[in-house]
Amino acid sequence: MIGFGGWDMPVFYSSILDEHQAVRERVGIFDISHMGQIAVSGPAAKRWLNVLLTNNVERLRIAEGQYTLLLNERGGVIDDLIIYCRTDFDYFLVVNAAKIEEDFAWMRSRLSAEVSLSDRSAFFVALAVQGPRSPDLLRQFGELPARNRIQELRIQGIPALVARTGYTGEDGFELFYPAAAGALIWNGLLQLGKPLGVKPCGLGARDTLRMEVCYPLNGADLAPDRTPLEAGLGHFIDLEKPEFVGRDALLAQKVSGIRQRLVALKADGKSPPPRAHYGVFVADKRVGELTSGTQSPSLGVGIGLGYLDVAYAYPDQRVEIDIRGRRFAATVAKKPLYKKRC
Amino acid sequence: MLVPDDLRYAETHEWIRPQGEIATVGITDHAQAELTDIVYVELPQIGAALEPKQAAAVVESVKAASDIYSPVSGEVVEVNPELESNPGLVNTEPYAAGWLFKIKLSKPDEIASLKTPAEYRSQIGA
Known part of the structure; x- marks a missing residue:
């Protein structure tokens, strides 16, 4: 067990190599309850988020997810996150564990009228079900969302938000559901997945899997003194937007060079x-x-x-x-x- | 966890097997289980003079690099050639094919000051 973002988390259950291989070849389940969930709603939510985040929220359709960044005024990375559009007035942000408080404080300090902000991290637990066989494990609970989309499903009777996203480079899903049902679904999926060769997976395999596909880890590869241009994440920044926090710094860096x-x-x-x-x-x-x-x-x-x-x-x-x-x-x-x- | 009765142990989880003036050194079953998935072993130079608690080798798992200390004083006379191509032997056979190095004892009396199997078992709660 190691400390990670204020949580005690297992580096591995069986072995990093075993767990890594299970995800590449079959299916693995990660407890990602440490990650934070922030709900943003209200008539002005979309416009407000678009000024806070680098990617273009206007392009996000209902039930879609989008990788995006929260920057400081210098264009440095506060956090990288996924924003899901539940309705035009209701957004669900999944942020890094170590950054929940900082993200939330940053957002709250910029709060405007007709936007409501709520840290839902304590309410939700989350599992990442990742690997080529993950659809086979979850299909029995209903029609699954397409890549990068999110929808509600009942998993073993528990209402859950299910997103087809992940941090491994494999097909996979992230499940968000009430904390009280945490162990129930974890144990249930491990049991149901036995014929598929499912493995519980720890932080060690999460790290090796994401590195092979070059997904950055905030706090390691991303930092407040590094811009997303330096991190090679230009694809997730819409400089055409008239305004967002960090935009001026990024434009200046575009001119001066990195x-x-x-x-x-x-x-x-x-x-x-x-x-x-x-x-x-x-x-x-x-x-x-x-x-x-x-x-x-x-x-x-x-x-x-x-x-x-x-x-x-x-x-x-x-x-x-x-x-x-x-x-x-x-x-x-x-x-x-x-x-x-x- | 396996703690063979015919070995002595260092608090830092190395085992030593003296045979005359030469002793073989490796890491314990407990240590390999904690490290898991050993992917690289850096061994000392033959001829290196070691002292007790001196870093002698580095065992690297996927997650971390760990120093391995010499339990005793002496000169390295042999290193395990198999570990270059098969470092996982340290996981699968920590007390046999996964040995790390052999040392010519310069102070054989030091062996007696190392932990007995019973003492090491109690250290790791086995």
């Missing part, structure tokens, strides 16, 4: 697992450092994410990772590092 960019690295051969804060070198020049790293269970080599000076932040750039004073060859690779076999 100094470093978050890239994915793959070790060329055998090496100790790369880890956060290891230095990255080109010849004798330190060109950046890792913000995440692991031994990739699917690829069988070390992988990492890190900010490199832009001159070196391109696929096929050869670099070396410093691991306890020894250098190991690695190459900047296209994201994602792992792609599903079709």
Whole structure:
């Protein structure tokens, strides 16, 4: 067990490698109750959220989800989150555990008329059911939402919000339901999933799975002094919007250029697992450092994410990772590092 | 957790098996179970002089790197060549094929000051 965002969470139930493989090949279930849920509603909710978040809420249709960022005035990342549109007046935000209070305080300090804001984190527990067999496990409860969509379903009689989203690069679902039913559905799904080879999965596998598909982790790969442009998340920023917090800083950065960019690295051969804060070198020049790293269970080599000076932040750039004073060859690779076999 | 009766143990979860003036060192079943999924082992140089509680090797699981300490004083005379291609042996056979290094004891009396199997069992609550 380790502390994570104020929660005690298991790193693994059986083994990180076992759990990782279960999600890539079959189905795994993660307890993600640590994550926060914030409800935003009211006639002005959409307009207000659009000024707070980088992506365009206007483009979000009912029952759809959208990956987006909450920035500070300097364009740095406070949090990355998914916003679901329940109705035109009712939005559901899923945020990182360690950032619930900060996000909520930030939002409340900017609250305007005709918007109501509520931290629902204590009410909801959440499970991520991830892997190619996850639809087979959940189909018995009704028609499942399409990719990136959310709908209500009764899971074992309990009303739950079910979203087809995740943090693993696999097909999968995230279930949000009342805390009182927490153990009931967790135990029930593990039981029902036995014929499919389901595994309970911990934070360790969650981390290796997301790194293989290069999903950033806030607090590691994202930070208040890094902009989403530096993090390679430009796709989730709509600079055409007339106004949002951080927009001016991002526009200025577009003009001045970025100094470093978050890239994915793959070790060329055998090496100790790369880890956060290891230095990255080109010849004798330190060109950046890792913000995440692991031994990739699917690829069988070390992988990492890190900010490199832009001159070196391109696929096929050869670099070396410093691991306890020894250098190991690695190459900047296209994201994602792992792609599903079709 | 397996704690063989014929070994001595360090508080930091290494085992040692003396055979004459040479002793074999590895990590315990308890330690490998806590680390899980060992994917890389960095072994000491042959000829390295070690002292008790000196970092001698690094065992890396998917999640973390852990220093392994020498339980005794001496000189490294052999390292386990199998671990380069198969570090998982430390998980599957911690007391046999998953040994880490052999050390030539310079102070054989140190062995007696290490934990007995009963003492180590009580440390880990086994």
